[in-house]
Amino acid sequence: MSRTVKIVILFIAVIAVGWGIGKYTSPSPSASIEEGASAGAGSDLQAPPKSSSEPSVEPSPELSPEPSAVASDAPEAPGTGSEPTAAPSDKPDNSGSQASAEPSPAATAKPTDAGSSGSGDPAAEQTAAEPDSMTVMVNKQYQLPDGYKPADLVYPDVPFIFSEKIEKRMMRKTAAGALERMFAGAKKDGVYLAGVSAYRSEKTQTTLFNNYVARDGEEKARTYSAVPGHSEHQTGLAIDVSGSDGKCAAESCFGGTKEADWLAAHAAEYGFIIRYPEGKQGITGYMYEPWHIRYVGQEIAKEIAAKGITLEEYYDAVPVSK
Ligand SMILES: [Zn+2]
Known part of the structure; x- marks a missing residue:
């Protein structure tokens, strides 16, 4: 193996190790993986929570006034199901x-x-x-x-x-x-x-x-x-x-x-x-x-x-x- 090749390999190794350290040191390895995993899924999941929270808000205004208003009107309809x-x-x-x-x-x-x-x-x-x-x-x-x-x-x-x-x-x-x-x-x-x-x-x-x-x-x-x-x-x-x-x-x-x-x-x-x-x-x-x-x-x-x-x-x- 020539010296040049050794140098190239060493250089590559240094870069690789440096990249690896840079990647795994700043955030803790375990944290980054979990965050990454959760972030990836989270971005998908966050939309649903938003959308699911929206409907949960919407139905309440629909449910409260309208049906109760209808119900209180219903008995006035003669003969229908009125008591x-x-x-x-x-x-x-x-x-x-x-x-x-x-x-x-x-x-x-x-x-x-x-x-x-x-x-x-x-x-x-x-x-x-x-x-x-x-x-x-x-x-x-x-x-x-x-x-x-x-x-x-x-x-x-x-x-x-x-x-x-x-x-x-x-x-x-x-x-x-x-x-x-x-x-x-x-x-x-x-x-x-x-x-x-x-x-x-x-x-x-x-x-x-x-x-x-x-x-x-x-x-x-x-x-x-x-x-x-x-x-x-x-x-x-x-x-x-x-x-x-x-x-x-x-x-x-x-x-x-x-x-x-x-x-x-x-x-x-x-x-x-x-x-x-x-x-x-x-x-x-x-x-x-x-x-x-x-x-x-x-x-x-x-x-x-x-x-x-x-x-x-x-x-x-x-x-x-x-
Ligand atoms: Zn009679």
Whole structure:
């Protein structure tokens, strides 16, 4: 090996060692490697932390105001998923909207008045504030105004178990139309319904009730007949229905007939509810009447049917006085 070669090798060695010392002395070898490793990854990782911190900031402003605002608005939407309890409290606010005759909970009796009466007596009789509402609640506690008569009574074009065009054949126009569609729907299913008794004036109810009282005594009469002013038949929105043969018309033997079963299964599709369901006497104040249906509009009828509740429960207006 020539001297020149030795010198060159030495020179290279010196440079190499010098480079190595320079590299490994300034920062500690272990530190530099870890930092390098972490720095390399860190540059990639730091972006995500930034981006992940950004979303974590963004969602909070989105979550706080908007969804809560939506949620608090939602109960105002009639019929949707709103809680029955929301219905009565919304009512007074929207008292001006009942003119639309929409089946909105906003337009109904006034369970709120019961709360605001201050009497503390839940059994105190109340007068329905909006008797013309399709969703008015009339029961043993809530009565119609004295002498109330709906202005839009018509004769629904459906068979009744009698042929005369008399008072009890009438219903309010909207309910009459729904009844016609329901009878037609039943017919398609091979079920032939007939009307038994629909609208009933306060005067007629008075005569009827007094006759029942004379026969059975007032206490018993009250279990199956309404005190004048407290009958749903006076709203023009209720009707007693039977099979076209008229058997068991407004009698308990109607229960279990195919007509009764059809009504229970399909009435809500047309906006009617079985107003006095079985096992709910403690709430409605009336024994089971599978023949008595009441128009409230499809939305509410479907909700009441799906939940297996009564109109009183829908409005959170229980208990009802006996
Ligand atoms: Zn009835």
